[in-house]
Amino acid sequence: MSVSVLKPGLLSTLQDGGRRGHAAIGVGRAGAMDVPAWRLANALVGNRGNEAAIECTLVGPTLRFEHSAWIALTGAPIAARIGAFELPVWTACHVPAGSVLQLGSMAVGCRSYLAVRGGFDVAPVLGSRSSDLHAGLGHALQAGEVLPIGGEPAEPDGPAGDPRALTWRLDPQPWFDFAQAPIALLPGSHAAQLDDASRRQLVDARFRIGKDSNRTASRLDGPTLRLRAPLELISEAALPGTVQLPPSGQPIVLMAEAPVTGGYPRIGQVAAVDLPRLAQRRPGDTACFRHGTLEQAMTRLLRREQALDTLLKHIAQRLQRDGCTRA
Amino acid sequence: MNAWRRCAPHSRRTADVQVDAIRFESLAEDALLLRFGDRIDPLLNARVHAAVAILQRLQPALECVPAYASVLLRFDPLAWRSTDAATPHQMLERAARAALAGPETPAETTRQHEIPVCYGGAHGPDLAAVAQHLGLSIEQVIARHVAAGYRVAMLGFAPGFPYLLGLDPALAMPRRPDPRQRVPAGSVAIGGAQTGIYPAPLPGGWQLIGRTPLRLFDVAATPPSRLAAGDRVRFRAIDEDEFRHLHLDAEPRR
Numbered sequence: 001m002s003v004s005v006l007k008p009g010l011l012s013t014l015q016d017g018g019r020r021g022h023a024a025i026g027v028g029r030a031g032a033m034d035v036p037a038w039r040l041a042n043a044l045v046g047n048r049g050n051e052a053a054i055e056c057t058l059v060g061p062t063l064r065f066e067h068s069a070w071i072a073l074t075g076a077p078i079a080a081r082i083g084a085f086e087l088p089v090w091t092a093c094h095v096p097a098g099s100v101l102q103l104g105s106m107a108v109g110c111r112s113y114l115a116v117r118g119g120f121d122v123a124p125v126l127g128s129r130s131s132d133l134h135a136g137l138g139h140a141l142q143a144g145e146v147l148p149i150g151g152e153p154a155e156p157d158g159p160a161g162d163p164r165a166l167t168w169r170l171d172p173q174p175w176f177d178f179a180q181a182p183i184a185l186l187p188g189s190h191a192a193q194l195d196d197a198s199r200r201q202l203v204d205a206r207f208r209i210g211k212d213s214n215r216t217a218s219r220l221d222g223p224t225l226r227l228r229a230p231l232e233l234i235s236e237a238a239l240p241g242t243v244q245l246p247p248s249g250q251p252i253v254l255m256a257e258a259p260v261t262g263g264y265p266r267i268g269q270v271a272a273v274d275l276p277r278l279a280q281r282r283p284g285d286t287a288c289f290r291h292g293t294l295e296q297a298m299t300r301l302l303r304r305e306q307a308l309d310t311l312l313k314h315i316a317q318r319l320q321r322d323g324c325t326r327a
Numbered sequence: 328m329n330a331w332r333r334c335a336p337h338s339r340r341t342a343d344v345q346v347d348a349i350r351f352e353s354l355a356e357d358a359l360l361l362r363f364g365d366r367i368d369p370l371l372n373a374r375v376h377a378a379v380a381i382l383q384r385l386q387p388a389l390e391c392v393p394a395y396a397s398v399l400l401r402f403d404p405l406a407w408r409s410t411d412a413a414t415p416h417q418m419l420e421r422a423a424r425a426a427l428a429g430p431e432t433p434a435e436t437t438r439q440h441e442i443p444v445c446y447g448g449a450h451g452p453d454l455a456a457v458a459q460h461l462g463l464s465i466e467q468v469i470a471r472h473v474a475a476g477y478r479v480a481m482l483g484f485a486p487g488f489p490y491l492l493g494l495d496p497a498l499a500m501p502r503r504p505d506p507r508q509r510v511p512a513g514s515v516a517i518g519g520a521q522t523g524i525y526p527a528p529l530p531g532g533w534q535l536i537g538r539t540p541l542r543l544f545d546v547a548a549t550p551p552s553r554l555a556a557g558d559r560v561r562f563r564a565i566d567e568d569e570f571r572h573l574h575l576d577a578e579p580r581r
Contacts, residue, residue, distance in 0.1 A: 021390055189352060235394055237392040266354075269355050294356070298414070
């Protein structure tokens with residue numbers, strides 16, 4: 001089973017839950033930028049959980065399915081069609097063999113996920129199928145490439161040749177942040193060294209996502225933030241969500257492909273539960289921050305994980321009832 | 328001056344993790360930083376490696392990320408919930424303190440590596456400028472770089488990139504004002520008071536003094552990185568013929 005890439009889109013990569021346990025040799029985690037969206041896409045096609053999906057950025061790829069397949073699109077709402085059939089998002093669709101899926105642009109947001117039943121089954125590297133462009137592992141999809149799919153072809157139980165969608169779909173809320181609400185910021189090691197004006201601006205100002213933002217970092221354009229005095233720091237471990245202040249005074253938020261070490265002052269840490277929301281801000285979108293505590297962030301994260309687990313179970317039950325479970 | 332000889336006896340006294348001197352900082356929901364100090368110092372770095380050895384043995388589920396003077400622990404906060412009022416970070420801090428204060432004295436398992444380097448010429452395009460800047464001859468720069476013993480303080484910047492402690496202070500050299508877009512894999516370089524090896528073609532601002540034919544990072548190898556944090560390294564000067572010979576051997580097997 002396979003899918004051929006006819007057009008690669010703007011930046012399409014395979015992502016799963018990421019590459020864990022290799023930071024000590026300089027290899028970061030990478031993985032899906034919007035983890036709940038990626039997990040829900042996998043759930044909608046009846047996957048077990050850690051299968052690789054295609055993460056599309058702003059404009060999606062055009063793909064030909066060489067065999068029939070169940071697919072699902074989540075994350076930023078993306079235009080998707082097979083011939084005249086417009087595919088709904090946040091549900092599963094059955095595509096017949098030979099279908100050409102054209103993914104277009106996203107009305108809002110930055111990243112959409114295309115999951116396929118069985119997962120995109122490229123060879124894992126260090127335990128993960130995620131591309132890490134920053135680390136030079138994997139690559140962005142290219143025209144002409146053929147992606148293997150795991151498992152067996154989906155049985156066409158409708159009229160052959162017609163794509164069709166399930167009769168139900170998920171509510172994208174709260175999984176997609178249409179309101180672009182403020183992002184919770186935990187205190188960073190060097191936040192206290194910001195000068196008074198910069199400390200205020202960090203939470204009062206409206207920042208814009210810079211155009212050179214990518215999977216490694218979201219760059220924030222806005223007021224120039226300054227430290228009271230320059231800090232001489234030695235490199236230490238860095239994390240996704242860390243807000244660094246380089247000498248330019250324009251903060252950067254490290255994202256999924258964060259380098260494993262860094263030496264810039266850390267002025268904050270984006271609450272893990274809000275990282276997928278930041279990942280969905282595209283260049284030009286605004287971002288505002290609010291102070292949060294680690295305790296609040298942990299509570300919100302736990303609540304989201306519980307809500308996600310419940311939803312994943314409901315999806316599995318519903319697919320079983322509809323006779324769409326994996327063989 | 329030989330930093331390697333200075334630091335080695337201390338790092339073998341593995342009990343001196345000095346747990347009371349460690350500052351614990353909660354960085355994120357799944358991350359706790361153990362800070363041993365805030366300077367580049369072989370003694371602090373030796374404590375880092377000793378602490379990592381203990382923690383990896385007693386808490387294998389933790390991901391330990393060593394740096395110059397700190398260790399990051401990444402953990403699953405759901406697995407560290409307690410029945411009392413302690414937060415997962417407090418639970419983990421207690422466990423880490425207990426582990427590091429305990430009688431565990433891991434055997435010094437430091438691995439030694441000899442890295443062959445072809446210095447100068449096309450392999451070390453900055454060597455002549457480095458020698459001139461430092462007021463040394465090219466031969467003196469090579470002799471001093473080869474004479475020192477180094478320790479891998481940490482890996483970072485790119486997969487398998489070692490930051491080496493132990494550079495002869497006479498070889499400290501500022502970074503290039505105009506970083507290169509692409510430094511060849513295997514380039515041995517000086518950046519400030521440190522020396523390192525580019526494991527893959529990468530952009531880089533360090534001064535290139537030579538190149539090793541060895542592959543430092545290969546995802547198909549086990550382990551993928553030739554060097555690990557805490558390993559000891561010496562350089563050996565080789566000529567162009569030996570470079571070519573070893574380079575062929577180092578090509579990845581497919």
